[in-house]
Amino acid sequence: xxxxxGLVAVVILFLSANAAALSGYALAGVEYFPIPxxxxxxxxxxxxxxxxxxxxxDPDGELKYLIAPMIIRNSIVGTRGALNxxxxxxxxxxxxxxxxxxxxxxxxxxxxxADPAFSQGRYSLNFGxxxxxxxxxxxxxxxxxxxxLDQTNYTAREGRLNWRFGIYLNEVTQIAVGQRLRDxxxxxxxxxxxxxxxxxxxxxxxxGESIILGHRxxxxxxxxxxxxxxxxxxxxxxxxxxxxxIRNGSHPIYSRYGLEVKKLxxxxxxxxxxxxxxxxxxxxxxxxxxxxxxxxxxxxxxxxFGVDRFIDKHLVSASIEQRIHLVRTKIAGVTADFEIAPFLxxxxxxxxxxxxxxxxxxxxxxxxxxxxVKPNVVGRIDYGYSRxxxxxxxxxxxPY
Numbered sequence: 487x488x489x490x491x492g493l494v495a496v497v498i499l500f501l502s503a504n505a506a507a508l509s510g511y512a513l514a515g516v517e518y519f520p521i522p523x524x525x526x527x528x529x530x531x532x533x534x535x536x537x538x539x540x541x542x543x544d545p546d547g548e549l550k551y552l553i554a555p556m557i558i559r560n561s562i563v564g565t566r567g568a569l570n571x572x573x574x575x576x577x578x579x580x581x582x583x584x585x586x587x588x589x590x591x592x593x594x595x596x597x598x599x600a601d602p603a604f605s606q607g608r609y610s611l612n613f614g615x616x617x618x619x620x621x622x623x624x625x626x627x628x629x630x631x632x633x634x635l636d637q638t639n640y641t642a643r644e645g646r647l648n649w650r651f652g653i654y655l656n657e658v659t660q661i662a663v664g665q666r667l668r669d670x671x672x673x674x675x676x677x678x679x680x681x682x683x684x685x686x687x688x689x690x691x692x693x694g695e696s697i698i699l700g701h702r703x704x705x706x707x708x709x710x711x712x713x714x715x716x717x718x719x720x721x722x723x724x725x726x727x728x729x730x731x732i733r734n735g736s737h738p739i740y741s742r743y744g745l746e747v748k749k750l751x752x753x754x755x756x757x758x759x760x761x762x763x764x765x766x767x768x769x770x771x772x773x774x775x776x777x778x779x780x781x782x783x784x785x786x787x788x789x790x791f792g793v794d795r796f797i798d799k800h801l802v803s804a805s806i807e808q809r810i811h812l813v814r815t816k817i818a819g820v821t822a823d824f825e826i827a828p829f830l831x832x833x834x835x836x837x838x839x840x841x842x843x844x845x846x847x848x849x850x851x852x853x854x855x856x857x858x859v860k861p862n863v864v865g866r867i868d869y870g871y872s873r874x875x876x877x878x879x880x881x882x883x884x885p886y
Contacts, residue, residue, distance in 0.1 A: 528792030531562035564589030577603035610652035621676035639675035691775025740771020785879035790850030790872030803833025827854035
């Protein structure tokens with residue numbers, strides 16, 4: 487009950503901070519429409535419920551606020567009440583609050599702020615904080631060949647803080663520095679599967695509390711025409727990160743490196759867009775917690791598998807997706823575009839680069855459906871198929 491009161495207090499604080507801005511849009515358009523929410527996924531079970539998005543636009547018709555209360559019945563953790571509040575400002579500035587309280591175990595409070603054109607476009611600024619309990623998290627062991635029969639469950643109890651400050655070298659190139667703090671504990675999960683701590687007691691990160699302090703430098707090269715709903719261009723992200731596992735006295739330091747390349751190939755009308763993505767990740771160090779290593783599976787890669795289905799120190803993956811425009815229509819007074827997106831994901835995780843082999847790649851074909859309120863809002867549902875069956879994922883952004 488104390489945490490529920492805390493969640494209510496955070497919501498009131500957020501709404502109070504934005505009361506003046508909301509009153510300024512008293513004469514703007516306010517539309518709402520209830521929609522059913524039905525989904526299923528390998529890890530999270532089945533959802534059925536109702537979402538009531540409220541869209542608040544300015545006199546020019548630009549979306550300023552998206553407020554989405556929802557009530558969901560989940561087959562594993564019971565009834566969940568949630569509130570999503572997104573605020574959009576000129577220049578791509580965005581503020582998000584997400585809060586949810588579930589009948590069994592699960593809790594979530596997330597706040598984030600992003601300003602890609604801070605101080606008249608010379609810098610970028612991001613910061614955020616979150617606390618959550620995910621009671622359906624799965625772990626199968628480390629490596630590419632972990633069998634489905636080794637599936638275990640735990641509750642991921644996490645607190646996170648992060649900030650990032652970037653300097654633009656020119657219109658398409660940015661250098662950024664940032665830090666993150668991650669506090670992780672494994673608790674008993676909500677399913678009948680074996681408890682991860684009991685089945686894998688010797689895996690790094692399973693026992694006790696892990697507190698990770700990370701220091702990252704990132705290079706961005708981005709020629710895309712939009713950060714949220716791009717139709718053309720290319721994006722390259724490369725980072726190096728040094729981490730301190732504060733609770734590990736013997737091997738506290740490890741490093742992580744990553745390179746991601748995304749390229750969009752639009753048709754002349756931009757009604758069809760081919761997107762190609764490649765990702766390389768490496769983790770260097772001893773006794774690195776398993777949840778800090780590279781993973782495949784979930785809403786952003788290998789979408790035919792559950793979240794974090796394969797985990798190991800290093801990762802290579804590639805995806806190709808064809809986004810095809812279907813229709814443009816008005817919903818609650820707001821212009822929305824709808825797309826279909828067949829895709830193919832592939833990749834593998836491994837402990838050493840000498841272990842990379844073409845025969846070890848996992849492949850998941852699938853299809854996605856997208857709804858866009860440009861330039862700020864993207865909603866999606868993706869279905870991927872793998873040798874372990876199918877998986878459905880929903881989100882409020884593109885997978886890449």
